[in-house]
Amino acid sequence: MKKFTFNGLIGGILIAILLATAAIGLFWTPFDPMKLSFTARLAAPSAEHLLGTDEFGRDVLSRLMIGARASVWIGALTVGFATVCGTLIGLVSGYARGWTDGLIMAVNNALLAFPGILLALGLLAVFGANQYGIIFALGIAYTPSMARVVRGAVLSLREREFIEASRVMGNDELYTMFRHILPNCLAPITVLATSMFGWAILSESALSFLGLGVPPPAPTWGNMLAAGRPFIQQAVWLGLFPGLCIALTLLGINLLGDALRDRLDPRMRGLK
Amino acid sequence: MLRFILNRLLMALPTIAFVSVTVFALIRFIPGDPAALMLGDGAEPHQIAAMRTELGLDQSMPQQFLIWAGNVLQGDFGRSIVNDEAVLPLVVSRFMVSAEIVVVAVLLASLIAVPAGVIAAWRQNSLMDLALVGTATVLLSIPTFWLGLLLLLLFGLKLGWLPVLGYVSLADNVIGGMLYLVLPIMTLVIHEAGVLIRMARASTLEVLRLDYITHARAKGLSEGAVLWRHAFKNAFGPTWTMIGLILGNLLGGIAVIETVFTIPGLGRLMVDSIFARDYPVIQGCLLLVSLSYVLVNLVVDLLYPLFDPRVVAE
Secondary structure, rough: OOOOOHHHHHHHHHHHHHHHHHHHHHOOOOOOOOOOHHHOOOOOOOOOOOOEEOOOOEEHHHHHHHHOOOHHHHHOOOOOOOHHHHHHHHHHHHOOOOOHHHHHHHHHHHHHHHHHHHHHHHHHHHHOOHHHHHHHHHHHHHHHHHHHHHHHHHHHOOOOHHHHHHHOOOHOOOOOOHHHHHHHHHHHHHHHHHHHHHHHHHHHHHHHHHHOOOOOOOHHHHHHHHHHHHOOOOOOHHHHHHHHHHHHHHHHHHHHHHHHHHHHHHOOOOOO | OOOHHHHHHOOOOHHHHHHHHHHHHHHOOOOHHHHHHHHHHOHHHHHHHHHHHHHOOOOOOOHHHHHHHHHHHHHOOOEEEOOOOOOOHHHHHHHHHHHHHHHHHHHHHHHHHHHHHHHHHHOOOOHHHHHHHHHHHHHHHHOHHHHHHHHHHHHHHHHHOOOOOOOOOOOOHHHHHHHHHHHHHHHHHHHHHHHHHHHHHHHHHHHHOOHHHHHHOOOOOOOHHHHHHHHHHHHHHHHHHHHHHHHHHHHOOOOOHHHHHOOOOHHHHHHHHHHHHHHEEEHHHHHHHHHHHHHHHHHHHHHHHHOHHHHOOO
């Protein structure tokens, strides 16, 4: 087994910090993230408020912790949705081949012809701009990529001898599909799901920044940036910290994703 | 060659058909009477009745689609609920603003990033390679709306070199208009350069391992000739496709940049229309962006043989 690279390690640490922060935020934050305080409006970072306070005197660190929770939650549900739907569609399509495959892939490729964020915007217009609207919209927008990757893997796997053997042993198709084909698709699924988690967090914060995401006062990194924007000249920290959280999270996911790809994707071996 | 072109054109047709069906169907998925939705809250019953006839709501779905598609083909995208403007001219004028920014940004990013990626691959694992890849990975991890805010804070507010908010059309004032575009374009260039450096590097690495490169070197060609005349030509294909995808994705995702810099582009129009539930305008934006996405990718595909003639033979 090749050791994880230095980059992969940094990525892993960044993601671990994100997950830990989100988990701690479930039980404890330094201050009540919703509590207004008009005496402490736009207070600079200090020993009391480590990352300062916002335009309503709310503690920025506490709000970032709750925001981490929202990002992880929405990202995970979106990726979960796209992975489950995309994997099922890809499995069926690649395993059945023939006209079923042709039909599914025609629709799939047409969906891929939309830029993801545009499809999500269009769907948000239908579902309404809120947390679950975002999860559905992004989940549907990402499903076709997953379906395509899984189908590709299934197409090459189903020709292999051990699949033939499973059939000869009299296992039914469903059993062969889930017991033998699916586990062998896990590598490409993991690589894509990792990147998707990054796309989802980025898109969620972009949509929240636009005001189409989780509505205030519930904090997300995106809507904190949008709310802090008019005050960035007097209170730089309002424009700095939420963005830094998003950037570090994405960096962590990108580094981890690269490391996973190097390790799991045979095509990339020897390139690094 | 002609076969290749015809083939690609034909492949775009089902996509265009699907895109139009989806954009049409979107309004029909929203609960409520489409005619009332198209007219907004203040509509009188007789107006709604007239709209129902116009949309053909008493007819079957396929017929309704044909009525809609027929209108769109004649340039009738409906009227905005908010200010009764005709949708097509509105959407097109906003589109030009966004396209200006996106095209210039992608062009600049490619000019910077592609040579950088090729050089990084050429000196693989050197300090320069590590620095370039590291920078690229950091750049692509920075969300554009945050980068935009930071640049705005630095160059606009702290240093006061560039105008902070707003937009002046290039047609009205060339120099003044360009000043407003510097920061949004810079933001996009920095971000997309990160993506393109990595892409150009990966595809160049793949080519540099091949035998014909060893052969070219063995012939005694200079490293410059090996890299740019032999390796680059074959390695550019995937990067070229990526440039097309980025161009299309940016057209769809530019709303955040337009929000940061208060530019009246298509992305902002679409977001505002979602807030206002201005469905005819939403439809117009979706249709225009997705069709231009298809068109950009089509053009990219059609030009691909210039870099890699093998695709024509396949």
